[in-house]
Amino acid sequence: MTTTTLPALEARGLRLAYDGRTVFAGLDLRIEPGSVTTLVGANGSGKSTLLKALGRILKPSAGEVLLEGEPIARLATKEVARRLALLPQSPSAPPGMSVRDLVLRGRNPHQTWARPWSPDDAAVVDRALEATGLTDVADRDVAALSGGQRQRVWIALVVAQEAATLLLDEPTTFLDLTHQLDVLRLVRRINRESGSTVVMVLHDLSLAARYSDRLVVLHGGGVVADGPPAEVITPATLELAFGLRARVIPDPVTGTPLVVPEDD
Amino acid sequence: MSTSPVAVRGPDRNPRAGVVVGPIGLAWRPRLIAVTVVALAAALVLLVVSIGVGSVALTPVDVVRALTGGGTDLQRLIVLQLRLPRALTGALVGLVLGIAGALTQTFTRNPLATPDVIGVTSGASAGAVAAIVLGGGTYSVSTLLLGGGIPVAATLGALIAAALVYGLGWRGGVESYRLILVGIGVGSVLTAITSYLLVRAQISEAQQATVWLVGSLSGASWPSLWPLLAVASVAVPLSIATSTALGLSQLGDETAVGVGLSIQRHRLTVIALAVVLTAAAVAAAGPVGFVAFVVPQVALRVAATSRPPIVLSGLVGTALVLAADLAGRTVFPGEVPVGLVTTVVGAPYLIWLLVRHRKELVS
Secondary structure, three states, rough: OOOOOOOOOOEEEEEEEEEEEEEEEEEEEEEOOEEEEEEEEEEOOOOOHHHHHHOOOOOOOOEEEOOEEEEEEHHHHHHHHHEEEEEEOOOOOOOOOHHHHHHHHHHHHHHOOOOOOOOHHHHHHHHHHHHHHHHHHOOOOOHHHOOHHHHHHHHHHHHOOOOOEEEEEEOOOHHHHHHHHHHHHHHHHHHHHOOOOEEOOOOOOOHHHHHOOOOEEOOOOOOOOOOEEEEEEEEEHHHHOOOEEEEEEEEOOOOOOEEEOOOH | OOOEOOOOOOOEEEOOOOOEEEEEEEOOOOOHHHHHHHHHHHHHHHHHHHHOOEEEEEEEEHHHHHOOOOOOOOHHHHHHHHHHHHHHHHHHHHHHHHHHHHHHHHHOOOOOOOOOOOOHHHHHHHHHHHHHHHHOOOOHHHHHHHHHHHHHHHHHHHHHHHHHHHHHHOOOOOOOOHHHHHHHHHHHHHHHHHHHHHHHHOHHHHHHHHHHHHHOOOOOHHHHHHHHHHHHHHHHHHHOOOOOHHHHHHHHHHHHHHHHHHHHHHHHHHHHHHHHHHHHHHHHOOOOHHHHHHHHHHHHHHHHOOOOHHHHHHHHHOOOHHHHHHHHHHHOOOOHHHHHHHHHHHHHHHHHHHHHHHHHHHH
């Protein structure tokens, strides 16, 4: 695929180590603007490690990450935050912090230290709360909310940041199926409505196939399959990347690939 | 300077409303403002009362008159030369310890992580006891330590302890739980050194050291106050300026970086401020126990915020130390050192906190 547009994010010759173990020796990846890309792979395949490196949380030992064509390591972290927002795996809020108070912190990249509040910020926070369906619980303690609501609060924080690119690390972990769908629909709506680029890590392959434009399958320190879900999710890929014997049938609702494991 | 009106009035934890004055914009938090004003008033009243109480009793009116240049010569002598240094030392020790505790508790996201707990205070104590005990001996370090006296030795001890804790806790960055564990370890070693020095010391030196180790304002004077005042006048405004960053660090490291906080630089700044503030307080009055630990938690609860507010923690610290010193001088026969009073109040509070908030402390 050739394209003339600048990638939203690009990894070049990325070498990443985690706990002293080299996970990727030289990884290249381009993320097109406005797309939803999901990183999938077995446990330990380095999905989260890669996402952390893309979000400048983890420093690569070689290679570089480019954000809209600029080396991310050379940009001020606040400048990066205006263009790239990230949601870590199972974040936690201190007791006593209200939903609105937490989401307001997403405005930090647009603020000066003497002005941690402005009417504009309040308006953006209000819109983020509305988009995530949290207006009614805006003044409640985050710690007192249900798991599904809490995850929406963190997504609202990322939305309030108004960055063009969003990195979401397992945004559906610990949620029941209804709330997983709830989160993924929300993510897709954000992508459609504001044209944001989304890169996320998910475990459920069928859901990943439903809600992504592109899947990147990681295995053995590299990318083993990359492309639209219908091309990527095949019995051969599943066998290779997950050691899973499964059939792939079209999802009766959406037509996207549905993974059905073989009987033992 | 233009003033925009308050947008919408809302409840305390509702930063939809706020105030914008020139370049400054703050969320409107009426409860926090109200309790801060009350704490400031309490601190000022305690300051005046504290100056008035003594062998020559002065009314608050006498005290204020003497402070503003009126009154008799005797009253001005008593107030300005004898009692004001002690009262101001107490006020500042409380202020800086309260702020130091709020800083470390917030950025580690752990109420146990105060200068007392992570070894900084033990370092200062070891330094001071070394100066007292080795001062009379034949060690060559004695001249060095005695040259600057106890305050310099205490400051050095605090800085060395902090450097050790930070250095040993460093592994490509510093994580809170590692800082606390390493801090407790380093603190134990330093306490052992202090005990060793006390065991070896002459009786008179051991007695002097023991009195110092409790934390007392009885030795306060203008010369001992100046360094504390100098440190506070720089480090307190800087601490207040870290408030926004502290609010971000509450969300955890990755989220804080995600919204644009340089986490390692922030940590170094906060640790440096906390250490400098603690060292200045300990150098001036000895290790006044539990203030840095208890005060921010009290401030957090009365303000109903998600983290200890910096200014309020300082003011509650001032009120606590002044009240404790006052109690130590009036309630009991003879004089009970301020550090003993704060410890007697603080230790049960620690136990209460551990029992009541077990879940909070663990998570």
